[in-house]
Amino acid sequence: MTPNEYNLLAYLIQNQDRAVSRDELLDHVWGFHTEIQTRAADDTVLRLRKKISLGDVVIDSVWGFGFRLRMRDENE
Structure with missing residues (x-):
């Protein structure tokens, strides 16, 4: 996993179940x-x-x- 992939995943985990905009990701992950x-x-x-x-x-x-x-459903 690259550093950007790790940082993106970590940010999504911190904001789990909330939609995060592309602009917000660009700001927090890439600066x-x-x-x-x-x-x-x-x-x-x-x-x-x-x-x-x-x-x-x-x-x-x-x-x-x-x-x-989000967490994967049992049916997926």
């Missing part, structure tokens, strides 16, 4: 405090999902906003 257009959060979440795919947590996309971490 981007300006309104810039980047796919850094999306690309990092994509790589992180692959790495945690067998675990008990899921990173959901919140369309048009950001991401939310």
Whole structure:
């Protein structure tokens, strides 16, 4: 796991079950405090999902906003 992936996962864990915006992630994980257009959060979440795919947590996309971490349902 890269440092950015670890920091993103740690931030999502701290905010579990709450939708976190892409801008908030860019600010807290990468330190981007300006309104810039980047796919850094999306690309990092994509790589992180692959790495945690067998675990008990899921990173959901919140369309048009950001991401939310939750525990996997028993039926998944």
